[in-house]
Amino acid sequence: MEKKKVVVGMSGGVDSSVAAYLLKKEGYDVIGVTMQIWQDEDEFTQESNGGCCGLSAVDDARRVAERLEIPYYVMNFKKEFKENVMDYFMAEYLKGRTPNPCIACNRYVKWEALLQRSLAIGADYIATGHYARIAKLENGRYAIKNSVTAAKDQTYALYNLTQEQLSHTLMPVGAYTKDQIRAIAEDIGLMVAHKKDSQEICFIPDDDYAGFIDRECKGKVPPPGNFVTVDGEILGKHKGITHYTIGxxxxxxxALGHPVFVVDIRPETNEVVIGENEDVFTTELYADHINFMAIPDIETEVRLKAKIRYSHAGTMCKVIRVAEDKVKCEFEEPVRAVTPGQAVVFYQGDYVAGGGIIC
Known part of the structure; x- marks a missing residue:
């Protein structure tokens, strides 16, 4: 029987490297690919950027592919990345929202673009080093399932994948803990066994989002405006709405003599609203751009667990259909810093039920 062919997205990190090894061990015909998605780096950035898509990642991924004796290629996805991730990221901040670029990258670049190119060269699947699992449920739908390790679980950033994409995806790392993955890498002699994980957004290695937007969006960046209270009292001047996020x-x-927090950003009046800690909590939100995964749809309402950011443990809520592409979440206990532009991801047990963008 002919081996199934899988293209593994190799970032030069330990997780995707071990994913390639595990799939080869399982008998797949493995091809390693690094997606060149960020633009040109200078030497300093290459040295400091342990990110998933820089030029420095290519050297590590190529050496891993040689060690595993699998073919390796670099594919250029700069155009797709700029349009679907960078431009989206900047546009959202200019609207006073806080986007999650990794979710956009997963959906439109790592999956949509890479999958189409991989299928075109005869591959059956693509694979990544994400800490998540994929299951086909009794209702016939594919769903992302929590990884075995809550500490590294990456299901939140994958809620937006389509059924077609999931049916052509493998995620072997989700069955292991990070320590086990590093141990496997060490056992088979991979030099990336103890490479540090990337934390920052890959195209902003210095983590200065506002500075990046200022440089890239000259002439479009909102000017300084007023800090105001919930009641409209002016407290002082802010540097521009792109510098702030809810919470x-x-x-x-x-200097108000006690801690205060951003509770709202109003691009239409160029105001940043300041409040007390209790003002940052709410029991409801609305979301649109809904993608269903474990469940096919919500006809009226359903009780699910919801995560409103990557680091949120999750809170039970009632998810109510309010329009064709809009749901309302009513939480059973208050949640902190609901942030427009971020994702809300719904879970049914261990499975991602779906999610959307907080509006």
Whole structure:
């Protein structure tokens, strides 16, 4: 029987490297691919950027592919990345929202673009080093399932994948803990066994989002405006709405004698609303751009667990259909810093039921 062919997205990190090894061990015909998605790096950035898509990642991924004796290629996805991730990221911040670029990258670049190119060269699957699992449920639908390790679980950033994409995806790392993955890499002699994980957004290695937007969007960046209270009282001047996000406490430059927080951003009046800690909590949100996964749809309402950010443990809520592409979430206990532009991801047990963008 002919081996199934799988294209593994290799970032030069330990997780995707071991994913390639595990799939080869399982008998797949494995091809390693690094997606060149960020633009040109200078030497300093290459050295400091342990990210998933820089030029420095290519050297590590190529050496791993040689060690595993699998073919290896670099594919250029700069155009897709700029349009679907960078441009989207900047546009959202200019609207006073806080986007999640990794979710956009997963859906439109790592899957849509890479999968289409992989299928075109005869591959049956693509695979990544994400800490998540894929299951086909009794209802016939594919769903992302929590990884065995809650500490590294990456299901939140994958809620937006389509049924077609999931049916052509393998995620072997989700069955292991990070320590086990590093141990496997060490056992088979991979030099990336103890490479540090990337934390920052890959195209902003210095983590200065506002500075990046200022440089890239000259002439479009909203000017400084007023900090105001919930009741409209002016408290001082802010640096521009792109510098702030909901729930932020540090870096406000307001001396009010006690901690205060960003509770709203109003691009239409160029105001940043400041409030007390209790003002940052809410029991409801609305979301659109809904993608269903474990469940096919919500006809009226359903009780699910919802995560409103990557680090959120999740809170039970009632998810109510309110329009064709809009749901309302009513939480059973207050949640902190619901942030427009971020994702809300719904879970049914261990499975991702679906999700959307907080609006």
């Amino acid at each position: 932020q406490r540090k870096g406000l430059g307001l």
